[in-house]
Amino acid sequence: MGISERKGREKDEMRKIIIDAAFKMFLKEGYVGTSLREIAKKIEYSPGTIYLYYKDKDALFFDIQARCFRNLVNAYSDVIDIKNPFDRLRQMGYAYMKFNMENPQCFNLMFLHNSPLTEFKKEDRMETHGNAVGFLRDTVRECIENKLVNRSDEVLLRLEIWGLTHGLCTLFVNKSYEPMGLTKIQTEKYIKACWENYLNNIKA
C-alpha cells in the first residue's frame, strides 16, 4: 500500500507544519496568547484545517508540551553515561536546572499550566515522564546501594531531590527572587551553589 503510506507521511508532515508554527507561538505568547487563527494564518491555511489534524486546542497543546519534555530529556544526553552515581546525580541536577532556567517559557508550558487532560492523555504522558522518572529513581537507588549518601530511604531521597531542584526552578521562573531582594544573575549563581551545597551535605 504505497499510496496510503505516502498519505500517512503527508499527514505527519502537515502535523509537523502546524506544530512547528504553534510551538513558536506558544513559547512566545503562552497558552492564552496563542490563537488557532493566527497559527492558521502563519502557515497559510484556513483555521478549519487545523481541526483535521487536532481535535481541539488542548490536543495541540498536549503535543507542544510533549515536545518541551522531549527537549528537556535531550538535555540529559551528556549525563546518562556518567559512571559514578553520585556524580551523575550532581550533573542531572545541573542539567535539569540549566535547561529550565535557560528555557523559562518551556518550563511554563510544561509545569505552570494545567490544561484539563483526559485520562487517556495522562497515560500517554506517563510514557514520556516515565523515562525521566525512572532515570532519577535508578540513580538515587545506586547512590544508596553504594552508600554514597547519608540517606537510606529511596523514595524520600527522590522526593527531596526532585522537590528541591524543581522548586528552585519554580522560584527562578516565577521571579520569586525579587521579593528576596536578589537579582536574576545573583539568583542563578545562588541556585547552583545551593545545589552544590546540598549535595555536599547528603554525601556520605
Place this chain on the structure above:
Amino acid sequence: MGISERKGREKDEMRKIIIDAAFKMFLKEGYVGTSLREIAKKIEYSPGTIYLYYKDKDALFFDIQARCFRNLVNAYSDVIDIKNPFDRLRQMGYAYMKFNMENPQCFNLMFLHNSPLTEFKKEDRMETHGNAVGFLRDTVRECIENKLVNRSDEVLLRLEIWGLTHGLCTLFVNKSYEPMGLTKIQTEKYIKACWENYLNNIKA
C-alpha cells in the same frame, strides 16, 4: 465629608461583592474557565459594571491572588509565636505545605498562573510577599546564629528550604506522584516525612 466616605465604603462593598463571587469561580474553574459575564450574572449586575470597579480581568485576578496570599499568610498565625527558631522553622514548613496541599486550587492561582503584571502591581505584591519572605529570613537567620543547623550561609539555606517546600507542593499539586507510582495519600505522608527527614539532616 461624610457622604464621600460613605461612597467610598459603598465602593468597597461593591468591590467585595464582585470579588466574593469571582473568588469562588476562579477557585473552581481557574483563570481561563472564569468569565466576567458569568460573574456579572452571579451577582445580578451587568457585565459593564465590573469595569467600573476593575480595569480589566487581570486587575480583578490580581486581587483574587492577593486574597489567596492573605489566606496563606493566615495559615502561619499559630507558628509565629514559637520561641525555638528551629521548631518554628519546622512548623512553618508544615503550615506552608499543609495549606497548599489542602488548597491546591489556591496554589494554582498563586503560583501556577503568570498573568502579565505591570511593574506597579509587582511593587504592590512585594508588600504581601515581603512579610512571608521576611519571616522566613528571620527564622533562618536565628537558626544559624544560634547554631541550630549545620549550615552557615543564610541565603543558601533560605533558597534550599523554600525551594524544597515549594517544590514538594508543586509536585503534589501537579500530581507528579502519579508517574512515580504513588497514590495521593501516600505522597502526602511521604512529603511530610521528607520534610522531617530533611530537618533532621540539617540539624546541628
Place this chain on the structure above:
DNA sequence: AGGAATAACTGAACAATGTTCAGTATATTT
C-alpha cells in the same frame, strides 16, 4: 421642594476567540 449636576449602571455593540460544517477543490480508484 425641584431642577441641575454628578455618579452608577445598563445593555447593545465590537473585535477576537474556539469550533463546526456544508460546500468546493483536489486526488484516487474503477
Place this chain on the structure above:
DNA sequence: AAATATACTGAACATTGTTCAGTTATTCCT
C-alpha cells in the same frame, strides 16, 4: 471519463473581554 474518497475552505455560531452612548438613580444647590 465518471465515481468516489480525501483535503481544504471560509462563512457561521456561540462565547469571550471590553467599550461606550444612553438611561436611571443619587446628590447638590438655590
